[in-house]
Ligand SMILES: Nc1nc2c(ncn2[C@@H]2O[C@H](COP(=O)(O)OP(=O)(O)OP(=O)(O)O)[C@@H](O)[C@H]2O)c(=O)[nH]1
């Protein structure tokens with residue numbers, strides 16, 4: 001699993017080419033942390049000599065937990081590091097000799113959400129390759145929530161997979177699979193997260209050097225999955241309340257866990273609310289069927305309610321489109337526009353405030369110049 005392959009063709013002394021020899025090379029410690037040519041290419045010659053790349057494994061209030069070629073490092077969150085706002089999964093360059101933070105490398109992908117409360121964007125993770133959308137085969141199973149996670153994964157260009165947990169407690173999985181038909185190509189696996197053999201099927205999606213984010217609401221079994229996949233007790237798990245199928249909320253940090261063969265799993269505990277922001281393309285991709293239908297509507301500003309010639313309503317009447325899916329598409333679009341407006345207002349407010357500060361400072365300077373103070 002943790003091997004990368006390259007082939008070498010050798011020329012023998014008669015000048016003819018011998019068959020290619022397949023050499024398997026063990027992934028380097030850095031590659032096992034997710035280091036790729038995308039990051040390597042960002043380094044200048046000077047940085048290659050003088051700096052060390054380290055990955056952010058966890059962000060605490062006053063320090064970062066980093067991992068690099070030589071192991072783990074704890075770095076105080078001070079100075080320019082704070083201004084750069086590193087998040088879990090980021091790559092940083094530290095100066096070899098002093099250990100000083102030099103810079104944050106560009107991200108291959110990033111996940112953001114509207115912070116609970118709805119006034120600020122919060123980074124969830126960076127440099128993620130694929131996403132496991134985790135949902136349990138019980139009352140938690142919610143197509144609209146899956147669509148929300150899908151929009152987020154698709155916006156960031158990550159490969160989404162759907163992991164349906166608690167298969168051992170589910171008597172009939174057929175209705176769940178039936179409900180997933182509109183999701184077409186989305187790869188789906190059903191597992192008992194407590195069982196190593198059952199979880200082994202996910203190894204094909206957890207290759208060496210790949211970073212996988214686990215997304216799903218509280219209690220669906222993200223930490224259990226992480227522990228069983230790794231074969232270690234990396235994350236604390238909650239206990240389930242039988243009455244409402246909801247898991248107990250356990251307070252842990254969002255952190256990156258490296259598995260022995262080099263895959264990296266990002267556990268996002270307690271994800272109850274995932275406010276969408278800046279994911280217009282992800283929503284469009286997730287609902288590409290409705291978007292295509294909407295282009296066929298008679299009126300270009302059709303609201304898909306009761307307008308004549310509405311192709312979307314016709315599809316619902318004909319049974320090829322679920323009304324729930326249309327409502328969720330509209331709901332997510334409204335949420336995006338609302339959150340976009342809130343952020344724009346906040347930025348405008350901040351601009352006005354800084355202009356006011358500047359003008360007060362200028363007036364004070366003028367008064368001083370004219371000897372009024
Ligand atoms: N029977 C069964 N129980 C499971 C399965 N997956 C998780 N559980 C149980 O469900 C409960 C909640 O699991 P967690 O792994 O803590 O859930 P989580 O998604 O990490 O929850 P948060 O940390 O709150 O986000 C635990 O008691 C697990 O043992 C499963 O596939 N089968």
Ligand SMILES: [Zn+2]
Nearest residue numbers: 297302304310
């Ligand atoms: Zn319409």
